[in-house]
Amino acid sequence: MTPLAKLRKRREEQEPEVDDWTEMCRGTMPVADVEWRSRARVAGRVRSLRVQPWAGVPTLEGTLVDDTGGISVVFLGRRHVPGIRPGTQMVVEGMVGDHAGRLAILNPDYRLLAVHE
Amino acid sequence: MQTATPRQPERVAPPKPIPLAPFVDLPESGRYRFKNRLLGPPLHTxxxxxxxxxxxxxxxxxxxxxxxxxxxxxxxxxxxxxxxxxxxxxxxxxxxxxxxxxxxxxxxxxxxxxxxxxxxxxxxxxxxxxxxxxxxxxxxxxxxxxxxxxxxxxxxxxxxxxxxxxxxxxxxxxxxxxxxxxxxxxxxxxxxxxxxxxxxxxxxxxxxxxxxxxxxxxxxxxxxxxxxxxxxHKAGMLTLKPGHHGGDGFxxxxxxxxxxxxxxxxxxxxxxxxxxxxxxxxxxxxxxxxxxxxxxxxxxxxxxxxxxxxxxxxxxxxxxxxxxxxxxxxxxxxxxxxxxxxxxxxxxxxxxxxxxxxxxxxxxxxxxxxxxxxxxxxxxxxxxxxxxxxxxxxxxxxxxxxxxxxxxxxxxxxxxxxxxxxxxxxxxxxxxxxxxxxxxxxxxxxxxxxxxxxxxxxxxxxxxxxxxxxxxxxxxxxxxxxxxxxxxxxxxxxxxxxxxxxxxKQYESEASELEGDAKAAAEAPILRRHVVLVLVDRLDRSTARAMQYGRTLTPDELRAVHVAYDADKAEQLAQEWRRLGLSRFPLELVDCPDRRITRGVLEVVAEALDGQTEVTVLVPRREYTRFWHRLLHDRTADSIARAVSQLPHANVTFVPYHLGTNIHSEAHV
Structure with a gap:
């Protein structure tokens, strides 16, 4: 087997992560199609995350984006959700409301894509 | 103060005259000192x-x-x-x-x-x-x-x-x-x-x-x-053209x-x-x-x-x-x-x-x-x-x-x-x-x-x-x-x-753009909102100073922004921020998968700009007393400033922190 072919094979072996993600994305909709006051299930990447200090109201607020747009994801009463960091890929599901004038899902169900270190 | 009494209250210290020039105890730049030594003191106009x-x-x-x-x-x-x-x-x-x-x-x-x-x-x-x-x-x-x-x-x-x-x-x-x-x-x-x-x-x-x-x-x-x-003819001289030795002027x-x-x-x-x-x-x-x-x-x-x-x-x-x-x-x-x-x-x-x-x-x-x-x-x-x-x-x-x-x-x-x-x-x-x-x-x-x-x-x-x-x-x-x-x-x-x-042509067009309608531009209504973003790399003294300064601006919105080029570092910063929560304003972690910090900042700023908002980006910048100290760090702050300044209504302010001096050690409580 040539070195190049070896490399190709190894890359194929590493592919399953993507498959995991495709699996997770089944049944989600693009953010652009999300409607206010209806349930939605969207998949995307955490573009930004807002950390509140002690003095503020405990809230963890992030922006989840896919290729079509972004939506706020708000965890009320929490300062920290383990595993949610900038760049995390996740699927959220919940009722779409609003937060600070933007579409938002408050306290959604969420699934994180495992990151292999 | 009692205004009823006609006499002025006695002062503790008598007023002093205004000093000739404000005293600035900072070393002159090396370039200036070199120039001074080489060329002599500067001449008065x-x-x-x-x-x-x-x-x-x-x-x-x-x-x-x-x-x-x-x-x-x-x-x-x-x-x-x-x-x-x-x-x-x-x-x-x-x-x-x-x-x-x-x-x-x-x-x-x-x-x-x-x-x-x-x-x-x-x-x-x-x-x-x-x-x-x-x-x-x-x-x-x-x-x-x-x-x-x-x-x-x-x-x-x-x-x-x-x-x-x-x-x-x-x-x-x-x-x-x-x-x-x-x-x-x-x-x-x-x-x-x-x-x-x-x-x-x-x-x-x-x-x-x-x-x-x-x-x-x-x-x-x-x-x-x-x-x-x-x-x-001597050696090394131009050679004479032969055949014209007579010099007949023909x-x-x-x-x-x-x-x-x-x-x-x-x-x-x-x-x-x-x-x-x-x-x-x-x-x-x-x-x-x-x-x-x-x-x-x-x-x-x-x-x-x-x-x-x-x-x-x-x-x-x-x-x-x-x-x-x-x-x-x-x-x-x-x-x-x-x-x-x-x-x-x-x-x-x-x-x-x-x-x-x-x-x-x-x-x-x-x-x-x-x-x-x-x-x-x-x-x-x-x-x-x-x-x-x-x-x-x-x-x-x-x-x-x-x-x-x-x-x-x-x-x-x-x-x-x-x-x-x-x-x-x-x-x-x-x-x-x-x-x-x-x-x-x-x-x-x-x-x-x-x-x-x-x-x-x-x-x-x-x-x-x-x-x-x-x-x-x-x-x-x-x-x-x-x-x-x-x-x-x-x-x-x-x-x-x-x-x-x-x-x-370049100079003329610059001049005509800058000079055109300066009065109208000065009297135009100002934007309603002011958002101040403090760029944070880590929670340290230079950042703290920038946040303090940001508070004196009393903007409509004040938040710290960290571009997460390294996920672990970002996580650490977030934990520290939650724990200390010094300044009562939120920290925004921004995903930056390609590690282009400048681009990341640019996106955050662009998001805040909505045509009704002036955005000020505060960049904590370490100032070095020796030129070689500067070589130890890259110039990320400068390149960020250059990029952000290109957006309309985005403004950049450097908040200096002087390393090696005690100027900022007596921070306000």
């Missing part, structure tokens, strides 16, 4: 005085460029003739010299007109600009600027040749010596050598004295028949070209006439009258010296050396002064005088080039930096530019005058032509009393210098065996003029 010069000193100040030309004028004529027509060269030296003197005479007559018409500053640039407009003025100016560079290079090279002729051991060091001369002159000018007469008077009159001695003794011995005739078509080329090369000898017209305001009252008579004296002195030297050369048959040293003037000096001890002393005096006046001639360009460049820049045709007076009230940037260009020329021509001469004089004659034509137009426009006479003089001057210019351009376009020639200048001037016009 009020110290910019224009010394008024009497006629004898003025002659010394302005004539060096012009008079020094005799040091190489005759030699360059010989150099062009000997290889082609042999001994006949020495019969042609005088006619060519006389033709050049006629040109000189007309130039002086023409410049007498210019001085009277433009007593404030009558450089070719100003005259052309006034009469033909800005674009022709650029041509005149650029031509003159290139020639100032060449004046420095030629004069310094010739001065070095004078030195190496007297001390042949130094011949192989000609280039370093020339470069050193340029650096010394530049240094002196950066320090601000005032055009004070004494520095100039001594070498100029010393040179004139030694030349007079040379000519008197030379002619004396010539008429008494004591003067030996130089053996025609000229053919090709030879006419050679004669014209010799004439063109000799044209270098009449350069520098314009110096006085540039500096009329420096004369004592009545300026223009004094300037005029000084001009005539200068021209006559040059003419007499040039004429005498050419005559001696024609008689002595002194040939030029291929490498330029020993110079013709040095050979003549040796022959005329003889080998007696007194002769030796006189010979060395002549060489020293020649060298000094040549160096001074270079110095004249150092006064003129920066000033002309500042005129260009003042009209928005050159970088603005050239209008700024530096540390010692001189146009430092112009001086540096001139030195760099001259050093470059000297190095590529290996400090050989004959390689530089083909480039020389074409620029000066171009500017002569334009300024004389400008004067002719001036006479037609103004029709002052006696304008017909003036028109005749200037028109003749313009035509004559135009013809000389064309002769120079054609005959020296590319001298055989040389790469450099007049073509360089002919190609360079249009390119530079085009470049300067482009520059001007």
């Amino acid at each position: 009020d110290q910019l005085v224009h010394e008024r010069l009497g006629k004898p000193t003025a002659l010394a100040v302005f004539a060096s460029d012009n008079l020094s030309s005799v040091a190489y004028g005759t030699e360059e004529i010989i150099r062009q003739l000997v290889p082609y027509i042999g001994l006949a060269a020495f019969t042609l030296v005088m006619p060519i010299t006389i033709a050049l003197l006629v040109v000189l005479g007309f130039l002086i007559l023409s410049y007498r007109q210019t001085i009277k018409a433009y007593p404030s500053a009558g450089g070719a640039y100003i005259v052309t600009r006034d009469n033909f407009g800005l674009l022709p003025a650029q041509v005149a100016g650029v031509a003159l600027l290139t020639d100032y560079v060449l004046t420095v290079a030629v004069s310094v090279a010739a001065g070095t040749a004078a030195l190496t002729s007297a001390v042949p051991g130094l011949t192989s060091y000609a280039v370093p010596i020339s470069v050193a001369f340029i650096i010394i002159i530049a240094f002196g000018n950066l320090r601000g050598v005032k055009e004070s007469g004494r520095i100039f008077a001594v070498p100029t009159y010393f040179f004139i004295g030694t030349m007079v001695a040379l000519l008197i003794i030379g002619f004396g011995r010539m008429f008494l028949g004591h003067l030996p005739v130089q053996s025609i 000229l053919m078509g090709a030879t006419v070209f050679m004669v014209l080329r010799a004439f063109a090369s000799g044209g270098a000898a009449v350069t520098g006439v314009e110096a006085i017209s540039n500096g009329v305001p420096a004369f004592r009252r009545p300026e223009w009258k004094n300037a005029r008579s000084t001009l005539v004296v200068m021209g006559s002195t040059l003419g007499a010296m040039f004429f005498g030297l050419s005559w001696l050369d024609a008689h002595l048959h002194v040939n030029a050396y291929e490498k330029g040293t020993p110079t013709v003037i040095s050979q003549i000096g040796k022959l005329v002064f003889g080998t007696s001890p007194v002769g030796h002393v006189l010979y060395f005096a002549l060489q020293a005088g020649t060298m000094l006046i040549l160096v001074l001639a270079a110095n004249t360009s150092f006064a003129d080039f920066p000033r002309l460049a500042s005129f260009h820049a003042g009209d928005n045709f050159m970088p603005r930096q050239l209008t700024k007076r530096g540390h010692r009230l001189v146009f430092s940037n112009g001086i540096l530019a001139l030195s760099a260009a001259a050093i470059f020329l000297v190095i590529i021509t290996r400090a050989e005058v004959s390689r530089l001469i083909p480039l020389y004089a074409i620029g000066v004659f171009t500017s002569f032509t334009l300024s004389q034509a400008g004067m002719a137009r001036h006479h037609i426009r103004i029709k002052e009393p006696g304008w017909r006479g003036g028109l005749f003089v200037n028109a003749t001057g313009a035509v004559l210098s135009g013809v000389v210019d064309i002769i120079i351009a054609i005959t020296k376009f590319k001298p055989p065996g040389a790469i450099l020639g007049a073509w360089v200048i002919i190609a360079l001037v249009p390119v530079m003029v085009y470049g300067l016009t482009r520059l001007n």
Whole structure:
């Protein structure tokens, strides 16, 4: 087997992560199609995350984006959700409301894509 | 406070007067300290005085460029003739010299007109600009600027040749010596050598004295028949063309070209006439009258010296050396002064005088080039930096530019005058032509009393210098065996003029955009919201200071932004932020998968901009006390600032933190 072919094979072996993600994305909709006051299930990447200090109201607020747009994801009463960091890929599901004038899902169900270190 | 009591409450301390200057206990920058040590303390703007010069000193100040030309004028004529027509060269030296003197005479007559018409500053640039407009003025100016560079290079090279002729051991060091001369002159000018007469008077009159001695003794011995005739050929000299040893003066078509080329090369000898017209305001009252008579004296002195030297050369048959040293003037000096001890002393005096006046001639360009460049820049045709007076009230940037260009020329021509001469004089004659034509137009426009006479003089001057210019351009376009020639200048001037016009367009459009409707812009309604973003890399003192500062701005929204180029680091920062929560405002972590921090910040800022919001980005920046400390860190802060400033209504403020000092240690609680 040539070195190049070896490399190709190894890359194929590493592919399953993507498959995991495709699996997770089944049944989600693009953010652009999300409607206010209806349930939605969207998949995307955490573009930004807002950390509140002690003095503020405990809230963890992030922006989840896919290729079509972004939506706020708000965890009320929490300062920290383990595993949610900038760049995390996740699927959220919940009722779409609003937060600070933007579409938002408050306290959604969420699934994180495992990151292999 | 109780306002009811009529008496003022007693103060604890009596009021103090306002201190003269607020006390800033910060070290000056290293660059400034270096400048101070090198050039002396900065001069006060009020110290910019224009010394008024009497006629004898003025002659010394302005004539060096012009008079020094005799040091190489005759030699360059010989150099062009000997290889082609042999001994006949020495019969042609005088006619060519006389033709050049006629040109000189007309130039002086023409410049007498210019001085009277433009007593404030009558450089070719100003005259052309006034009469033909800005674009022709650029041509005149650029031509003159290139020639100032060449004046420095030629004069310094010739001065070095004078030195190496007297001390042949130094011949192989000609280039370093020339470069050193340029650096010394530049240094002196950066320090601000005032055009004070004494520095100039001594070498100029010393040179004139030694030349007079040379000519008197030379002619004396010539008429008494004591003067030996130089053996025609020595090793290293230009070879004579065989078959013409008779020197019958028979000229053919090709030879006419050679004669014209010799004439063109000799044209270098009449350069520098314009110096006085540039500096009329420096004369004592009545300026223009004094300037005029000084001009005539200068021209006559040059003419007499040039004429005498050419005559001696024609008689002595002194040939030029291929490498330029020993110079013709040095050979003549040796022959005329003889080998007696007194002769030796006189010979060395002549060489020293020649060298000094040549160096001074270079110095004249150092006064003129920066000033002309500042005129260009003042009209928005050159970088603005050239209008700024530096540390010692001189146009430092112009001086540096001139030195760099001259050093470059000297190095590529290996400090050989004959390689530089083909480039020389074409620029000066171009500017002569334009300024004389400008004067002719001036006479037609103004029709002052006696304008017909003036028109005749200037028109003749313009035509004559135009013809000389064309002769120079054609005959020296590319001298055989040389790469450099007049073509360089002919190609360079249009390119530079085009470049300067482009520059001007840029400046004009900038100015019109900035100035247009400034009042309306100042009175336009301001944006309603103000968002302040503090860039945070880690939670440290410099960040804390930036956050404190951000709070004093009392914006509508204040948040810290961290671009998470490293997920673990971001997580750590977030934990610390939650734990400490010092400033009661949120931290936003922004995903940055490609680690382009600048791009990440840009996106955050762009998101906050909605047409109703001014966004201020506070960038904590560490300030270093030593320059090498700065090398230990990259310049991310600066590149972020540059990128963000491109967005409309996005503003960047640096919040400095001075490392190594305790200025910020007493932070407010």
